[in-house]
Amino acid sequence: GPAAPRYKRVLLKISGEALMGDRAYGLDPDMVSQVANEIKSVWDLGGEVCVVIGGGNIFRGVSAAASGMERATADYMGMLATVMNALAMQSGLESIGVPTRVLSALPISAVAEPYIRRRAMRHMEKRRVVVFAAGTGNPFFTTDTAAALRASEMGCDAMLKATKVDGVYDADPALAKDAVRYDHLTYMDVLSRDLRVMDASAISLARENGIPILVFSIQNVGAFADVIRGRGTFTIIS
Ligand code: UDP
Numbered sequence: 001g002p003a004a005p006r007y008k009r010v011l012l013k014i015s016g017e018a019l020m021g022d023r024a025y026g027l028d029p030d031m032v033s034q035v036a037n038e039i040k041s042v043w044d045l046g047g048e049v050c051v052v053i054g055g056g057n058i059f060r061g062v063s064a065a066a067s068g069m070e071r072a073t074a075d076y077m078g079m080l081a082t083v084m085n086a087l088a089m090q091s092g093l094e095s096i097g098v099p100t101r102v103l104s105a106l107p108i109s110a111v112a113e114p115y116i117r118r119r120a121m122r123h124m125e126k127r128r129v130v131v132f133a134a135g136t137g138n139p140f141f142t143t144d145t146a147a148a149l150r151a152s153e154m155g156c157d158a159m160l161k162a163t164k165v166d167g168v169y170d171a172d173p174a175l176a177k178d179a180v181r182y183d184h185l186t187y188m189d190v191l192s193r194d195l196r197v198m199d200a201s202a203i204s205l206a207r208e209n210g211i212p213i214l215v216f217s218i219q220n221v222g223a224f225a226d227v228i229r230g231r232g233t234f235t236i237i238s
Contacts, residue, residue, distance in 0.1 A: 011150060014053055016054040053085040120150075148203075
């Protein structure tokens with residue numbers, strides 16, 4: 001039969017750009033449903049899944065659109081963008097029968113539950129997918145750091161970083177044809193070689209809490225379920 005998941009409780013970090021598909025901006029409904037299906041595959045295996053979604057497809061605090069604006073204000077706009085993506089993901093998941101709750105680090109009570117750690121734990125125990133919106137709720141942070149923070153708080157067995165390529169390479173595989181993918185890296189490798197998988201604060205937090213980071217491609221259908229069973233290609237940072 002199918003191999004059992006190596007990780008029972010996992011956090012998926014997906015960037016806003018990954019939900020954009022081939023578009024230049026915003027959400028591609030086909031990508032949202034593809035990601036929802038990936039999550040459902042893991043959930044069907046008995047996995048407890050939580051998700052942190054970025055907002056870069058809609059707004060980035062450090063973007064040109066934010067120039068002249070106070071950084072904190074621009075960052076709050078970026079956090080609100082993640083809420084929109086979280087609602088789209090909830091809708092995509094519920095349409096295929098996966099019970100989902102959105103918990104927002106910024107209180108927007110008409111739209112989402114506030115983030116309360118013990119409530120999030122309870123949802124996960126009840127096998128609901130939890131989507132964490134609004135990052136950490138603080139300006140000057142990123143959703144990568146939010147992902148490491150929530151994975152630590154939820155006691156996740158692993159953090160999965162969904163990207164466009166199937167792991168971490170020694171050069172950009174889109175540009176260098178002979179780029180080599182690493183099977184394993186240490187947290188210190190990523191930090192000292194500035195490998196830009198996730199930002200340094202996210203890597204440090206994962207390291208302090210001993211949470212492995214698995215970098216894989218969300219473009220390969222079935223990859224999320226494969227990776228948590230140790231199959232397919234990915235890079236593990238531990
Ligand atoms: N952001 C923030 N605090 C957080 C998380 C996000 O201020 O804890 C803002 C920040 O402006 C960021 C934007 O939200 O540029 C979108 O998040 P991110 O860039 O991490 O999204 P991704 O690159 O994953 O799509």
